[in-house]
Amino acid sequence: MNKQPKYRQVADALRREIDNGVYPPGSRLPSESELSTRFEASRNTVRSGLNALVSEGLIFSSQGLGYEVRKHEVFELNASRFENLTFPQNGDAYNTDVTNAGRHPTQTFRVEVTPATDYIAGRLKVDVGSTTVLRFCHRFVDDVPWSTQATYYPDWLVKEAPRLAEPGDIAEGTTRYLAAAGIAQVGYFDEIATRMPTPDESRLLDVGAGVPVLLWTRTGYAGDKVIRCTITTFRGDLNRMSYEIGELPARIEGARP
Template identity: 80%
Template structure:
C-alpha cells in the first residue's frame, strides 16, 4: 500500500495520464465528482490533487468549466544567431525569427526616460540613477503572450542615435540602425536565469500558477564600452533557447536540442 497521501496518489495518476496523452493538450479532465468516484476519495482530496497539478503548470482551472490540460506549443530561439547582421532579416530579429518559424509576430511598444537601476547601471557602466532610454516591448507569437523585452540605452548613445527615443518601432531593428551610424555591436555577454514571475509579469504574459519565467540579459558592446542592456522575460512553458558554438555543420537540421 502506498504511504503517500491520497491527494498525491490522485495527482500522480493524473500526471501520468497527461504525460502519456490520455488527456491531450486542450483536453478536459473528468469532473471532480467523477474523479472522486474513480479514486474512492472525497472531493476535497481530489481538489487538492488537481491543485497540485495546477501549481506545476500542467493543467489550468476555470470556474464553471473544470480543469483543462495546458497547451505547450514551444517556440525555439537560436540565441547565437539572434541579432546577427550577417543573416538575412525582414525587419528586426524578433519579426524575422517568428516569421521564419511559420508563426505570426505582433508587438507593442513603450519608450520612456528611466533612471538606471543598480542591475542595469552595473552593466552599462554608468552611475545608478543615471538617465537612460528604456524601450519596452510586449511581444506575442500567434497572439499568445511570448515575452517582454526591456532595453536600456545610456544617455550618451541616444545623443548620437536620436531615433532610439522615438516612441514607435525601428523597422530595421536597433542593432542594424546603430550599425548604420557606425556604432557597431562587436560582441555581447549573455546571462540566463529562472525564477517565479512577479505579479506584473504574470499579468502581461498570462502565466498560470506554477510556471516560471526565463530571464535573458544581453549586454551589447562596441569596441570600447557597453551600448545597451536588454532584459528579455520569457514564459518558461512556451520557450526554449539554444546556442551554436563552433562548427556544427554536421548537426542534422531536424535534430531537436
C-alpha cells in the same frame, strides 16, 4: 499500506495517466466530484491533488469548464543567430524569425526615460539611478502573448544617437542605426535565468500558476563600452533558446522531442 498522503496519491495517479496518454494534451480531466468518487476522497483533498499538478504546469483549470491537460508547442529561438554580428538583418529580427516559422507576429511598443536599477546599472556600467532610455516591446504570436522585451540605452549613447529617445520605431533596426552612427556592436554577453513570474509578468504573458518564465539578458558591447542591455522574458512553456558554438554541420536537427 500506502503512507503517502491521499492528495499526493491523487496527484501521482493522475500524473501517471497524463504521462501514459490516458489524458492527452488538450483533453479534459474528469470533474472534481467524479474524481472525489473515484478516489474516495473529499472534494478538498482532490482539489489539493489537482492543485499540485497545476503547480507543476501539467494542467490548468477554468471556472465552469474543468481541468485541461496543457499543450506544449515549443518555439526555439536561436540566440547565436538571432542578431547576426556580420550580417545584421534589415528591420526587426524577431518579426523575421516568427514570420519564417509561419506564424503571425504583432507587437506593442513604448519608449520612456527611466532611472537605472541595480541590475541595469551593473550591466550598463553606469551609476544606479542615472538616466537611461527604455524601449519596450510586448510581443504576440498569433495573438497569444509571447514575450516582453525591454532594452535600456545609457545616457551618453542617446546623446550620440538621439533617435533612440524618440517614440517611433526605427525602421532600419536599432543595430543598423547605431552602426550608421559609428557605433558598431561587436560582441554580446548573454545571461539566461528562470523563475516563477511576478504578478505583472503573469498579466503581460497571460501565464497561470505553474509556468515559469525564461529570462534572457543580452548586454551589447562596442569595444570596451556597453551600448545596451536587453531583458527579454518568455513564457517558459512555449519557448526554448539555442546557441551554436564552434564548427557545426550545415543542417542541425532542431528536433522536436
